[in-house]
Amino acid sequence: MSMQPTRQQHHDLYYYMKLNRAVEDTMVKLFRQNKIVGGLYSSLGQEAISVGTAYALERRDWMAPMIRNIGALLVKGVPPRDIFTQHMAKYTSPTRGKDGTSHFGDLENLHIVSPISMLGDLIPVMAGVAIGARYLGQKIVTMTWIGDGGSSTGVFHEGLNFAAVQKAPFVLILENNQWAYSTPVLRQAPIENLADRAKAYGIDSYVVDGNDVVAVYATAKEAVERARAGKGPILIEAKTMRMLGHAQHDPAEYVPKEMRAFWESRDPITLHEELLFSEKLLDAKGKQEIEAKIEALLEKDREFAENSPLPPPELAAEGVYCEGCHKIEPKWERPVAEVMPPKASTKPAWPATGYATGHGAARVAAQFIPAGADASGNGAGPLVRATSKGAALSRGKRKPIKPAASRRPGR
Numbered sequence: 001m002s003m004q005p006t007r008q009q010h011h012d013l014y015y016y017m018k019l020n021r022a023v024e025d026t027m028v029k030l031f032r033q034n035k036i037v038g039g040l041y042s043s044l045g046q047e048a049i050s051v052g053t054a055y056a057l058e059r060r061d062w063m064a065p066m067i068r069n070i071g072a073l074l075v076k077g078v079p080p081r082d083i084f085t086q087h088m089a090k091y092t093s094p095t096r097g098k099d100g101t102s103h104f105g106d107l108e109n110l111h112i113v114s115p116i117s118m119l120g121d122l123i124p125v126m127a128g129v130a131i132g133a134r135y136l137g138q139k140i141v142t143m144t145w146i147g148d149g150g151s152s153t154g155v156f157h158e159g160l161n162f163a164a165v166q167k168a169p170f171v172l173i174l175e176n177n178q179w180a181y182s183t184p185v186l187r188q189a190p191i192e193n194l195a196d197r198a199k200a201y202g203i204d205s206y207v208v209d210g211n212d213v214v215a216v217y218a219t220a221k222e223a224v225e226r227a228r229a230g231k232g233p234i235l236i237e238a239k240t241m242r243m244l245g246h247a248q249h250d251p252a253e254y255v256p257k258e259m260r261a262f263w264e265s266r267d268p269i270t271l272h273e274e275l276l277f278s279e280k281l282l283d284a285k286g287k288q289e290i291e292a293k294i295e296a297l298l299e300k301d302r303e304f305a306e307n308s309p310l311p312p313p314e315l316a317a318e319g320v321y322c323e324g325c326h327k328i329e330p331k332w333e334r335p336v337a338e339v340m341p342p343k344a345s346t347k348p349a350w351p352a353t354g355y356a357t358g359h360g361a362a363r364v365a366a367q368f369i370p371a372g373a374d375a376s377g378n379g380a381g382p383l384v385r386a387t388s389k390g391a392a393l394s395r396g397k398r399k400p401i402k403p404a405a406s407r408r409p410g411r
């Protein structure tokens with residue numbers, strides 16, 4: 001299967017990146033007018049990652065965005081008006097004005113899990129959504145995003161290990177934007193590629209240019225299809241740059257000017273636009289049409305948000321505790337009998353296999369097998385426990401072992 005986008009897909013990728021940037025530009029203006037209630041974060045320069053990765057998902061798939069993934073929300077089908085009303089804490093927002101940033105989701109239709117502010121916590125959650133859906137017979141993939149800083153949290157590692165051992169159909173996008181607040185990435189982890197963290201969990205990973213939307217999309221598409229085929233989770237590190245401060249309050253004076261200039265020359269929207277023009281997939285007229293469409297949509301949605309009321313005061317006391325507010329029913333996509341006794345495949349205990357060879361046991365076993373013993377360990381005495389396979393594997397590599405008090409003499 002070719003992962004290269006069609007003409008329509010190229011246009012979509014371009015449209016959503018431009019929409020992502022325009023939505024955030026509009027919110028910066030609203031913020032300066034004091035109309036945004038909470039903090040305002042920016043994904044300037046990172047649009048290709050949110051857009052290219054979410055575009056690789058199908059409608060049935062699930063995702064959980066973080067604060068810099070407004071592009072992913074747009075691709076999944078969230079209208080800009082929801083993003084505006086949410087940030088302005090309006091009564092018309094998805095959370096009815098109870099939140100001033102991006103803590104909202106849509107479990108029912110768009111399959112979006114709300115962001116969790118504690119960095120990394122979405123990883124085990126989305127691994128859980130993936131294995132839950134697999135149990136129900138759904139052929140879905142789940143995706144979430146994490147930063148370079150977030151990849152140092154304990155739950156990143158716990159979650160990825162859990163996903164790996166469960167072979168969850170889960171794709172994790174690591175947005176390496178070089179900074180976590182004012183901490184540069186080399187102070188975060190002493191490794192060149194954060195994707196290498198996948199090795200510790202025995203899963204595959206990719207490193208991709210996060211400012212090249214086509215590369216991001218092609219990589220994500222391949223990862224999503226591999227995860228869907230049951231090959232387990234995949235980590236994608238997308239290298240990019242956070243072009244503004246951590247949030248609106250941060251002028252980011254700690255970022256070297258040359259560094260910013262380097263990445264400015266690699267703006268993801270400009271790069272894709274150049275490609276579209278040079279490949280004759282877009283011309284000046286087409287570009288103008290896209291820009292006009294975005295402008296009209298955002299004007300309408302911004303006006304809707306600005307004209308929406310704030311929530312009534314009584315709302316503060318409502319919906320604090322769930323009193324039957326949501327009814328989530330499992331959506332079985334296979335016969336329930338398949339997972340119930342007597343058909344259930346789950347055994348009461350996991351059989352321990354490969355204990356003599358797995359996890360390097362062969363090497364350990366080799367040290368305990370005296371040279372006089374045969375391949376099956378016969379003649380080695382009661383201390384030796386090696387299967388014939390284990391012993392055979394270790395043959396030839398065996399070294400004479402010095403007698404030690406706690407060990408049987410080798411010779």
Ligand SMILES: Cc1ncc(C[n+]2csc(CCOP(=O)(O)OP(=O)(O)O)c2C)c(N)n1
Pocket residue numbers: 068117118119120146147148149150151153177179180181242246
């Ligand atoms: C577990 C946890 N620790 C600390 C924070 C506070 N915090 C919020 S964002 C952030 C920096 C994150 O950097 P990075 O993961 O690189 O993401 P970026 O902001 O660059 O997108 C920190 C420390 C948090 N939200 N959760």
Ligand SMILES: [Mg+2]
Pocket residue numbers: 147148149175176177178179180181242
């Ligand atoms: Mg970062």
